[in-house]
Amino acid sequence: GQNIDQPTEMTATEGAIVQINCTYQTSGFNGLFWYQQHAGEAPTFLSYNVLDGLEEKGRFSSFLSRSKGYSYLLLKELQMKDSASYLCAVLDSNYQLIWGAGTKLIIKP
Amino acid sequence: GAVVSQHPSRVICKSGTSVKIECRSLDFQATTMFWYRQFPKKSLMLMATSNEGSKATYEQGVEKDKFLINHASLTLSTLTVTSAHPEDSSFYICSAPAGGDTYEQYFGPGTRLTVT
Numbered sequence: 001g002q003n004i005d006q007p008t009e010m011t012a013t014e015g016a017i018v019q020i021n022c023t024y025q026t027s028g029f030n031g032l033f034w035y036q037q038h039a040g041e042a043p044t045f046l047s048y049n050v051l052d053g054l055e056e057k058g059r060f061s062s063f064l065s066r067s068k069g070y071s072y073l074l075l076k077e078l079q080m081k082d083s084a085s086y087l088c089a090v091l092d093s094n095y096q097l098i099w100g101a102g103t104k105l106i107i108k109p
Numbered sequence: 110g111a112v113v114s115q116h117p118s119r120v121i122c123k124s125g126t127s128v129k130i131e132c133r134s135l136d137f138q139a140t141t142m143f144w145y146r147q148f149p150k151k152s153l154m155l156m157a158t159s160n161e162g163s164k165a166t167y168e169q170g171v172e173k174d175k176f177l178i179n180h181a182s183l184t185l186s187t188l189t190v191t192s193a194h195p196e197d198s199s200f201y202i203c204s205a206p207a208g209g210d211t212y213e214q215y216f217g218p219g220t221r222l223t224v225t
Contacts, residue, residue, distance in 0.1 A: 004152075030212065033212075035216075040200075040219070040221070041218060042202050042204075042216035042217055042218045042219045043153070043216050045213050045214075045215075048211070048212070048213060087152070087153070089153075095212065096155070097155070099152040099155075100152060101150070101152040102150075102152060104150075
């Protein structure tokens, strides 16, 4: 079957750096997305990786290793507003998004 | 970026009644829209793919007679939860593909349905 694994919850301190990992096993791969979702709101797009390596976008970076079925989202200079759930999703061979359960990130002052 | 709206944002209904949720693409056309439901602390679950001008494609285990989907135009898809039951209470989210050379999806703000 298809499976996306990411930690359920993480806690970090304001101003620090946090890395959220995602491992996947899917039927085919056409890219991996990271979305941010605040409680009670819809997900918002953060990043899309289809090639191996690191993509940097401001305070957020996303890394992909296709051979390892692994990605991480790196958040730097954490702010209180970064408290949210972070969803990892893989586009499979049918171009269907397979979603992880999300990682709830708690930022403490 | 493009905007997808949903209406209503919250709805409370009694068991046995039907509820309609609208999903609109505000500044772009969407021949395809996706309907998801999300339980607390759970992943997004794709319910169906709404196709303009043709029948929706439902995921395995989703009752098409209970969750009626109509893609009336290139900017509007509706999800009707028929004969709602308390177990249908959930967060329903629609999305539309960004199109072009990207597989990004634009999500609506979601609809919180509570069935009493």
